[in-house]
Amino acid sequence: MLYGRASELAQLEELIATARAGRSGVLVLRGDPGIGKSALLDHAAASAGDLRVLRTSGIESESELPYAGLHLLLRPALDRLDALAEPQRNALAAAFGLGPAQGGGDRFLVGLAVLSLLSEVSEDGGVVCLVDDAQWLDQASAEALLFAARRLDAEGVALVIAARDGAAMFAAPGVPELALAGLSPEAADALLDAQFDAQFDAHLDARAGAADGQGLAPGVRSRVLREAAGNPLALAELPAALAREPAAAATPAGTLPLTDRLQVAFHGQVRRLPAGTQALLLLVAAADGADLDVVLRAASRLGTGLDHAGEAESAGLIRIDERAVRFRHPLVRAAVYQSAPLSERLGAHRALADAFVEAADRDRRAWHLAMASTGHDEQVAAELEASAARAAERGGHADAATAFERAARLSPDASARARRLRQAAEAAYQTGDFPRAITLAERAGAGSADRSPDHEAAAWLVLIRANAHFWTGALRQAHQVLLEGAEAVHRHDPGEAAWMLMQAVHVAWFTGDPTLSETAAARLDAVRLPADHLLRPLLPLMTMHARLANDREAGPSPEMTEAALRAGQADPRAAVMLGGAAWIAGRDDLAHDIFAGFVDEARAQGRIGWLAAGLGSLGESQLFLGRHRDATTNLEEALRVGADTGQAHVVSHFRGVLAYLAALDGDEARCRELTNAVLVESVGGGSSPGPSWAHWALSASDLAAGRTEEALTRLEALSRGPARHQIPAIRGTVDQVEAAVRLGQPERAAEPLARLEEWASWARQGWIDAAVCRCRALLAPDAEAERHFVRAVELHELHDTAGHPFDEARTRLLYGEWLRRARRRVDARAQLGTALESFERLNAEPWEQRARAELRATGASVPTATSGASSGVPDVLAGLTPQELQIVRMAAEGLSNRDIGTRLFLSPRTVGYHLYKAYPKLGISSRTQLAALVLGESAS
Numbered sequence: 001m002l003y004g005r006a007s008e009l010a011q012l013e014e015l016i017a018t019a020r021a022g023r024s025g026v027l028v029l030r031g032d033p034g035i036g037k038s039a040l041l042d043h044a045a046a047s048a049g050d051l052r053v054l055r056t057s058g059i060e061s062e063s064e065l066p067y068a069g070l071h072l073l074l075r076p077a078l079d080r081l082d083a084l085a086e087p088q089r090n091a092l093a094a095a096f097g098l099g100p101a102q103g104g105g106d107r108f109l110v111g112l113a114v115l116s117l118l119s120e121v122s123e124d125g126g127v128v129c130l131v132d133d134a135q136w137l138d139q140a141s142a143e144a145l146l147f148a149a150r151r152l153d154a155e156g157v158a159l160v161i162a163a164r165d166g167a168a169m170f171a172a173p174g175v176p177e178l179a180l181a182g183l184s185p186e187a188a189d190a191l192l193d194a195q196f197d198a199q200f201d202a203h204l205d206a207r208a209g210a211a212d213g214q215g216l217a218p219g220v221r222s223r224v225l226r227e228a229a230g231n232p233l234a235l236a237e238l239p240a241a242l243a244r245e246p247a248a249a250a251t252p253a254g255t256l257p258l259t260d261r262l263q264v265a266f267h268g269q270v271r272r273l274p275a276g277t278q279a280l281l282l283l284v285a286a287a288d289g290a291d292l293d294v295v296l297r298a299a300s301r302l303g304t305g306l307d308h309a310g311e312a313e314s315a316g317l318i319r320i321d322e323r324a325v326r327f328r329h330p331l332v333r334a335a336v337y338q339s340a341p342l343s344e345r346l347g348a349h350r351a352l353a354d355a356f357v358e359a360a361d362r363d364r365r366a367w368h369l370a371m372a373s374t375g376h377d378e379q380v381a382a383e384l385e386a387s388a389a390r391a392a393e394r395g396g397h398a399d400a401a402t403a404f405e406r407a408a409r410l411s412p413d414a415s416a417r418a419r420r421l422r423q424a425a426e427a428a429y430q431t432g433d434f435p436r437a438i439t440l441a442e443r444a445g446a447g448s449a450d451r452s453p454d455h456e457a458a459a460w461l462v463l464i465r466a467n468a469h470f471w472t473g474a475l476r477q478a479h480q481v482l483l484e485g486a487e488a489v490h491r492h493d494p495g496e497a498a499w500m501l502m503q504a505v506h507v508a509w510f511t512g513d514p515t516l517s518e519t520a521a522a523r524l525d526a527v528r529l530p531a532d533h534l535l536r537p538l539l540p541l542m543t544m545h546a547r548l549a550n551d552r553e554a555g556p557s558p559e560m561t562e563a564a565l566r567a568g569q570a571d572p573r574a575a576v577m578l579g580g581a582a583w584i585a586g587r588d589d590l591a592h593d594i595f596a597g598f599v600d601e602a603r604a605q606g607r608i609g610w611l612a613a614g615l616g617s618l619g620e621s622q623l624f625l626g627r628h629r630d631a632t633t634n635l636e637e638a639l640r641v642g643a644d645t646g647q648a649h650v651v652s653h654f655r656g657v658l659a660y661l662a663a664l665d666g667d668e669a670r671c672r673e674l675t676n677a678v679l680v681e682s683v684g685g686g687s688s689p690g691p692s693w694a695h696w697a698l699s700a701s702d703l704a705a706g707r708t709e710e711a712l713t714r715l716e717a718l719s720r721g722p723a724r725h726q727i728p729a730i731r732g733t734v735d736q737v738e739a740a741v742r743l744g745q746p747e748r749a750a751e752p753l754a755r756l757e758e759w760a761s762w763a764r765q766g767w768i769d770a771a772v773c774r775c776r777a778l779l780a781p782d783a784e785a786e787r788h789f790v791r792a793v794e795l796h797e798l799h800d801t802a803g804h805p806f807d808e809a810r811t812r813l814l815y816g817e818w819l820r821r822a823r824r825r826v827d828a829r830a831q832l833g834t835a836l837e838s839f840e841r842l843n844a845e846p847w848e849q850r851a852r853a854e855l856r857a858t859g860a861s862v863p864t865a866t867s868g869a870s871s872g873v874p875d876v877l878a879g880l881t882p883q884e885l886q887i888v889r890m891a892a893e894g895l896s897n898r899d900i901g902t903r904l905f906l907s908p909r910t911v912g913y914h915l916y917k918a919y920p921k922l923g924i925s926s927r928t929q930l931a932a933l934v935l936g937e938s939a940s
Contacts, residue, residue, distance in 0.1 A: 001194070002039055003232075004187025011178065012044045015158045019126045020051060024152035028134075028172050029162040031180030033259050033331055034233025037162035040180075041130045044160055051126040051158075058136030060330075061288035064403060065363055066396020067095040070114065070141035073131060080120040085902045087606040088113035094394050095140070097360060101393030107140065107431070108608035108645055110395055111147025112905050118148065119155040119907035126156040133330060134161045135169035139398035139431070140391075142170065147644050150174050151906060154913030174643060182230020192224065195236045227258065233329065234258055237265050259331065266335035269315055276308035278336075279344075284318065284325045285337040286348040286371075290364070292324050297355035302347065346372050363387040366403075376412035384410065385420055392427055401427035405440065418444050422457055425464050432646050434468035441465045455492045459485065462500065470507055471649060479507045479516050486523065498527045498539060505542045506577050510689075512722035538574070542581070562590065579617055583624075583727055586765035589802035592621035599634075603903050612642035616654035623661060626805035628842050632661055633882040641905065649688040652678050656693025660728075663700040664806070666845035671701050689726050692718060696728035696735075703735055704846030712739035712748065719752060730759060734807075737775040738814070746779050753779070766799025767807055774811045782822070789815040793831075809838035813851050825858040832858065843878075876922055876933055884918045887911055891927060892934035 002009065008029075015025045029037045045053050056073040078096075081089055092113035093099030121127050134142065149159055149172075163170035165179070183191060220239065228234035238261070270281060279302055287295050299305045309325070312318050319326050327333040337345065353368035366387040369380045388403030404424035411417040421444035429437035441464045462485030469478035482504040490497035501524040508516035521543040529536045575598040582591035595618040602610040616638035622631035635658050642650035659674035675694040695718050702711035715736040718729045733752040740749035753775050760768045770792040777788035793815065796808040816831035832855045839848035855862045877885055883904075890900045897908040897915075904911070924930055 002036070002043060003191040003194070004183040004230075005036065005040065008040055008178065008180065009043060012040060012160065013047055015160065016044065016047050016049075016051065016128060019122075019128065019156050019158035020049075022126070022154065022156045024155045024157040024159070026149045026152060026159045026175050027161070028170075028175055028177040029160065029180060030165050030177055031162075032165050032231065034231045034262060034329070035180045035182070036232045037180060038132055039232070041132055041160060041162055044128060044130055044158075048128040051128050052121060052124060053128045053130065054121075055130040055132075057131070057289075058133040059289040060133075060136040060333075061286065061290075061367075062364070063136050063138050064367055064399050066138055066140035066391040066394055066399040067110070067144070068141065069131075069137040070110075070144055071096045073129065073141075073145075074114070074117060077117055077121045080117060083120045084113055084116050085898060088116050088902070091395070091606065092117065095144075095396070097394075101390070107143060107395035107397060108147055109606040110140070111144040111644075112151075112606070112608065112902075114144050115148035115151050115155075115905075115907050116901065118152075118157050119909045122156040122909070127158070129157060129159045131159075131161045134163040137170070138396070140394075140396035143398075146172055146175065150644055151910075153906070153910040155907050155909045182228075183232065183235075184230065185225070188225055188228065188230050188235060191232060192221070192235050192239075195239070227261070229258065231258060233331070234262060237262055240265070262331050263335040263338070266317070266329075266332045267339050269317060270312075270332075270336055270339075273311050273315075274308065276304045277310075277312050280304045280306075280308045281312055281318070281336045282340045282344055283348050283351065284327065285333045285340075286345065286368075287325075287352055288333060289324060289326065290352070292320075292322070294352070294355045294361070295325055297357075298348070298351040301351040301354060346374070363390065370406055370410065373410060377410050378412055378416070381407040381410035381412075381416070381420070385423075388420075388423065388427070392423075392430075397427040397430040398433065400424075401431065401433070401436065401440070419457070422461060425461065429464050429468055432471075434472045437468045438465055438472075441468070455489055459489045459493065459496045459500075462488075463503075466500075466503065466507075475507055475511045476513075476516070479504050479511070479520070482507065483519065483523065490527070494527055494529055498524065498529060501527065502538065502542050502574075502577065506580075509580075509725065512725060538578075562587070576613055576617065579621070583621075584730075586759070586763040586768050587802075588621055588624040588804070592618065592625060595621055608641060608905060609645050609647075612638045612645060612647050612650045612654075615641065616650060616657065619654065620657050623657065625803055626838075626842060628661060628664070628806075628844075629877075629882075629885065632658070633886050635661070636882045637886070637904070648681070649690075652681055652688040652690030653693065654690075656688075656690040656697065659694055659697035660700060663697045663704065664842070664844045664847070666704065666849075668701055668705070671697055689723070689728070692723035692726045692728040696732050699732065699735060699739075703739055704850075708739050708742045712736065712743060715739065715752075716748070719755070730755075734771050734775060734810075737778060741778045749775070749779055766795045766801065767804040770795035770800065770811060771807060774814060777818070778814065785818060789818060805838050806842055806844065809835045809842070809844075809847065809851075812838075813847065813854070816851075817854055820854060820858050825860075828858050829855060829860050833860075836862075879921045880918055884914050884921075887914045888918050888922070888930065889934060891915060892931045894931070 011027065015027055018025045029040060031037055041055070045055060054073055054076060056069060058069050059072075062068040074096075078098075081093065081098075084092065087109060090099060091109040094101045095110045095113075118127060118129065131137070131145065137145070145159075145161070149161075152159065161170070161172070161175075163172075182188070224235065224238045228238055270278060273281070280299055283298055283302060283304070284295060287298070296305060306320070309318065309320060313320060316328055317332050319328060327336075340348075349368045349372035353365050353372060356362070356365035356368065362383075366380070366383040370384050373380050384403050384407040388400045388407060391397075391400035391403060401424045404420050404427060408417045408420035408424065411420060421440050425437050425440035425444055428434075428440055441461045445458070445461050462481060466478045466481040466485070469475070469481060482500045486497040486500040486504070489500070501520055504520035505517065505524060508520050524539055524543050527539060529539070575594055579591045579594040579598075582588070582594060595614055598614040599611065599618050601607070602614050615634045619631040619634035619638060622628070622634065635654050638654045639651055639658070642648075642654070655674050655678045659671050659678065662668075662671040662674060675697055678690040678694040681690075695714055699711040699714040699718070702708070702714065715732050718724070718732060719736065721729075723729055733756040736752040737749040737756070740746060740752075753772075756768075756772055756775060760772045773788045773792035773795065777785045777792065780788055789811070792811045793808075796804070796811060800808070812831040812835040816828045816835060819825075819828035819831060832851055836848060836851040836855060839845075839851055852862050877888065880888060886904060887900055890903065891897075895903070897911040900906070900911045901908045919925055919930075922930070922933060924933060
């Protein structure tokens with residue numbers, strides 16, 4: 001019976017009922033040791049009924065073994081492994097050592113495989129997954145489990161994770177949590193009585209001093225209640241400790257934290273046991289969950305065995321079954337292990353290392369050897385390095401970093417130590433622990449400075465340090481590291497030096513510092529590469545872009561841009577950089593192609609960690625090309641993947657882009673919500689363009705709502721600040737000109753128009769030239785304005801090959817407004833009607849309302865606003881959510897639920913659930929109807 005936990009039990013039972021009904025739910029239970037987390041998991045297991053139960057516990061001694069905890073959880077379900085899509089099946093098999101590693105593939109692919117496997121298992125009627133002591137899960141298991149947890153939806157899975165209090169013990173952002181407090185006084189009283197009746201009848205000395213011979217003495221009872229503070233384990237253990245240990249009873253309350261007092265209590269029980277029993281307990285504590293045969297082999301080396309276990313088992317300190325010896329509570333293990341002399345702990349680990357004789361246990365052997373070592377030992381270091389390499393190959397980069405670093409400490413040779421530190425730095429970088437990666441890389445570089453240089457290794461350390469500094473927002477440090485690195489490697493590898501300097505240009509671009517940009521550009525000018533080198537076409541492009549940020553020279557010609565970018569696509573490292581260069585050159589079509597290819601490659605290879613930036617950039621390109629719905633779909637997915645993979649800079653950037661889309665749609669509340677999140681999270685600096693997008697979004701919202709002065713002030717601050725060279729400031733010049741004209745202050749339009757004309761002069765793109773003509777028309781006298789408007793419309797129609805429908809619609813709207821004011825109503829209706837159709841198709845509601853009002857002012861009969869397309873064909877997909885739209889389109893192309901799930905990182909059952917919800921909205925009931933409907937909608 002659980003006392004005082006009615007609310008918690010109700011939540012667990014609701015979670016299980018939800019799983020039984022085919023939906024999924026996740027809950028993290030947090031609390032201090034002994035607060036009752038395990039008891040609640042026991043209740044959940046008992047309540048599962050006909051649902052399948054998968055259960056495991058984190059094991060402290062295996063917290064450095066990648067995927068050890070996940071393997072224990074999923075081992076009973078691996079008979080379903082063959083049902084997974086091949087990339088996921090291979091990733092999970094490699095993670096568990098059941099197949100060859102695939103070159104250190106994306107670690108998040110294992111999380112997707114976990115999601116799919118749970119979905120497969122739940123086909124039999126639902127699954128309850130229970131994970132105890134999650135604070136001791138290895139990081140690879142924790143990452144994969146949480147990746148799956150955040151994407152559970154319609155699989156019929158109830159996942160309950162118990163972890164000690166404090167996010168640092170088991171960080172689970174984006175997952176519901178329940179903090180367990182101590183029991184109420186009434187529940188604590190009842191539990192104490194029940195515990196006494198059940199456990200202390202055999203210890204009459206514990207009743208000494210009781211007034212009536214029943215229960216604890218009043219003084220002892222009140223002290224137990226006070227010190228336990230509602231902790232169930234303390235209520236069970238402190239009475240015996242106070243009764244049996246005079247020293248414990250004499251210790252003033254509050255002298256030790258409760259956890260330490262409980263460990264003292266457990267140690268008091270242990271030290272009264274025979275020496276052979278204590279030796280066995282120490283071995284079990286060091287082994288922590290190892291198989292029974294391993295423990296027995298090690299015990300024989302220490303002169304103990306199961307014949308010494310009886311008293312510890314009778315005292316309730318351990319439990320023995322046919323597979324393992326386990327402690328009743330983790331605090332018992334901690335008390336045994338921490339109180340043992342160092343020499344005995346070292347001996348226990350050495351015995352365990354000798355006992356792990358199977359090939360599958362070589363990683364455990366390596367770690368026990370390391371824990372038994374106190375000085376340099378190359379043999380142990382080599383075994384640990386091999387273990388780290390296997391961890392990295394399986395995607396367990398965090399655990400690999402720890403193992404490589406420990407191997408470096410054990411290395412007697414300075415060269416081997418530096419190599420292992422470099423490997424540790426790389427692994428830490430791969431897992432996103434950038435501060436640790438910087439520290440390790442610096443240590444590795446310092447350790448190799450006095451020896452014959454390994455130029456390739458040195459270059460790799462430079463890139464690790466620079467990229468880690470970049471993602472932590474230390475842009476100037478990243479820039480300096482790249483310059484120094486390029487200088488060091490230039491003589492030996494000019495290609496690598498060029499790559500470093502290109503990255504330095506990229507970093508300088510984000511800082512907005514003209515000195516940094518010019519320095520990187522000048523050095524890049526001096527690099528000489530062979531004519532056939534892959535990077536050679538990119539060098540002049542990058543130097544021009546660096547100086548463009550400083551307004552020091554014209555940008556590259558369209559021909560140079562296209563040739564360089566097409567050549568550079570052969571190097572996937574440069575995709576994001578090249579796509580950004582295409583945007584700067586006004587080549588939104590080319591940027592779209594680059595990012596679409598990048599996303600396709602990331603999906604095909606299961607590179608989930610790459611996908612967030614690619615998806616968001618693809619969405620940004622679609623926004624510029626007027627494909628607003630597709631843009632929203634990809635940006636939303638980019639935010640989900642970015643949050644799942646811990647890429648805060650990506651989330652900030654594309655939140656800002658989504659905020660701008662919300663402003664165009666007229667959703668001010670959504671725009672404010674997103675921009676507030678971006679601007680709050682950007683405090684303290686960083687590399688994300690999110691803040692500049694947020695300010696552009698707010699200005700667009702102000703401009704659409706008639707808050708023209710606010711819009712202009714915000715745009716002017718953006719164009720004069722450190723982000724003046726970023727896309728929002730560059731492309732926001734048209735808004736700046738329009739706002740100045742609407743305010744009757746054309747003098748405030750001169751500077752942004754000059755910047756726009758400069759961009760147009762070298763980009764030579766029809767849509768940018770049209771924007772220049774539109775702005776000139778707004779500023780020109782009436783006798784000259786129409787000439788500029790007509791030219792702008794011609795440029796949109798004839799020379800904007802990529803298509804920028806929002807920009808064209810704004811040109812026609814402004815031209816139509818001018819024609820109406822000139823009393824040329826018939827001509828005005830033609831322009832305004834075309835603009836209205838475009839705004840309706842784009843769902844740009846504020847602009848649609850403005851065009852509708854202008855049309856009415858011409859005397860035209862304007863139909864009521866609809867969600868229809870310009871052709872009059874209803875937009876049948878308008879009612880779908882972005883995720884439903886994504887799934888519906890893939891299903892219409894003939895992809896199966898499993899294929900769609902693989903591409904979108906969802907379980908097949910969740911895909912089916914979203915299709916089930918979409919069909920009624922579309923008025924259909926089959927995939928055949930869906931294909932016809934979506935193809936018809938696309939054609940219209």
